[in-house]
Amino acid sequence: APMSDALIAALSEFAALLGPRLSTAPAVLAQHAQSESLIRAGAPQAVVFPETTAEVSRIAQICHRHRLPMTGWGAGTSLEGHALPLKGGITIDFSRMAAVLSVDIDDMTARIQPGLTREALNTELRATGLFFPVDPGANATLGGMAMTRASGTTAVRYGTMRDNVLALEVVLADGQIIRTGSAAPKSSAGYDLTALMVGSEGTLGLVTELTLRLYGQPEAVSAATCAFPDLTSAVDCVIATIQTGIPMARIEFLDESTVAACNVYSGLSLPIAPLLLVEFHGSPRGVKEDAARFGAIAAEFGSQGFDWASLQEDRTRLWTMRHAAYPAILALGGLTDPRVTYWEPAKWVARLRATMT
Secondary structure, eight states: OOOOHHHHHHHHHHHHHHGGGEEOOHHHHHHTTOOSSSOOOOOOSEEEOOOSHHHHHHHHHHHHHHTOOEEEESOSOOSSOTTSOTTOOEEEEOTTOOOEEEEETTTTEEEEOTTOBHHHHHHHHGGGTEEOOOOOSSOOBHHHHHHTTOOOTTHHHHOOHHHHEEEEEEEOTTSOEEEEEOSOSOOOOSOOHHHHHTTSTTSSOEEEEEEEEOEEOOSEEEEEEEEOSSHHHHHHHHHHHHHHTOOEEEEEEEOHHHHHHHHHHHTOOOOSSOEEEEEEEEOHHHHHHHHHHHHHHHHHTTOOOEEEEOSHHHHHHHHHHHHTHHHHHHHGGGOSOTTTTTTOHHHHHHHHHHHHO
16 A cells, blocks of 8 residues: 555654664564464554664654554564554564563562563573563563463462552653552552553553562472363362462363363373363472362362372473463364364364374
8 A cells, every 4th residue: 555644754754763673574564463363453554673762752752743553562472463553553563672671689579671571581580589470371572461461370379460560661652751650569659550551452552661570489389180070060179279278379270172172282191071280389398288288179079180290391291281272272173263163062072082093
């Protein structure tokens, strides 16, 4: 499509500001026109790669003056299409803003840039004895995780991004730079703008810095799978466990059709039944006691016993399988839309049992 006068003028200003960090190459535009989502929504008209908050502010000022839509881009791992440019315009790719700015071991906080991924942050934190627990599965950027209020398998113990983002630096639509929140563990001064921004999906501003809450790495970790005779028993077991106050680090449910899909995709042989995946964090003694208490509750609801994953590689394999549930469902049978047959569990299980044999 022909460029508008506003776009031509904006591109000239972006070129002067960013030089080669402005791209209108078809391959780059196509890369930022698709994500893990099934949604297709067109392509941006240009992609910019800022390196500082000041550059993001200047980009926003240019777009504001020329009335061009702006879309923030992290890693493109969202399943809901948050990062796709519905009306073209400019995509702002934060991949060059991926630094750990500071780590405060005493306060257990970290200041980071939005393009840093959760795996990269935890790699940087290894020597500190701290880690960042929010784990949505994909190696998403932390800026994107904040904007989508990501959760994950560890939310039952550590909460979601809503609970773990303490402060933000945000560029508003007109280029104004604001700071929300602080690293203080307790504050009641003014509006909670941090909570407003977290989960806003880029509609209120572009995050250029985050202050995150960190946690001590657990001394001991143990995980297990636990099969149940039916869905109701598994869900009731989870409810009873939470009510009892057992500090579960993870407790995830898979129905039998999803288990079957994951078995084929990840090369595992889990029992094709309603399944709980659980993990315990703490001291060696505490983990042992928590696991025993959970085992007693699970037995009351007809659990068919535990399959423990005590070794690190076994736990990694288990949670990698869980995180791959979505592509597992899509991959089998060449499906492009999980809604086609996913809501017919009996058909799925029969089909996947045949596949496995």
